[in-house]
Amino acid sequence: MEISRKKLRxxxxxxxxxxxxxxxxxEVCLLVRTNRAVLDPKDVKExxxxxxxxxxxxxCQEPSELCSKAADAVSSGDEAKYLEICAQSCVKCGxxxxxTTPESAPQNRSTYVS
Numbered sequence: 001m002e003i004s005r006k007k008l009r010x011x012x013x014x015x016x017x018x019x020x021x022x023x024x025x026x027e028v029c030l031l032v033r034t035n036r037a038v039l040d041p042k043d044v045k046e047x048x049x050x051x052x053x054x055x056x057x058x059x060c061q062e063p064s065e066l067c068s069k070a071a072d073a074v075s076s077g078d079e080a081k082y083l084e085i086c087a088q089s090c091v092k093c094g095x096x097x098x099x100t101t102p103e104s105a106p107q108n109r110s111t112y113v114s
Contacts, residue, residue, distance in 0.1 A: 021058035025051045026093060029067075033086060045071045048086075055093065063092040 032039065032047050039047075048071035055064035066089035073082040 017058070021054045022060070022093065025054040025058075025063075026090075028054075029086070029090065029093075033083075041074050041077070044074045044082075048074065055089075060093065063089045066092060 028047060029051050032044055032051075036044060048067050052064045052067035052071065055061075055067060066085055070082050070085040070089060073085055
């Protein structure tokens with residue numbers, strides 16, 4: 001029983017880390033992209049740098065570097081380049097690993113919780 005509990009705990013902690021990094025990064029990125037007309041370039045740059053740090057802490061180096069480049073592009077005033085790099089980052093982020101969720105777990109596996 002203790003092994004099952006430990007395994008479930010590890011899975012939950014991995015999912016929490018995923019939500020704290022990857023899910024948060026994607027949601028914030030979406031907010032910035034859809035509301036960039038009302039944000040100052042300085043705001044967008046700060047937020048992109050924060051997203052870059054979130055990606056890096058999740059172990060996603062390429063999306064992190066792309067977000068950093070997007071932040072540089074927005075500060076240089078090249079909105080087209082910013083949007084292109086940001087879109088590349090979103091694609092790379094979508095390709096990243098996702099933790100196993102109960103819905104995607106094999107159906108024959110049952111979890112015992114005491």
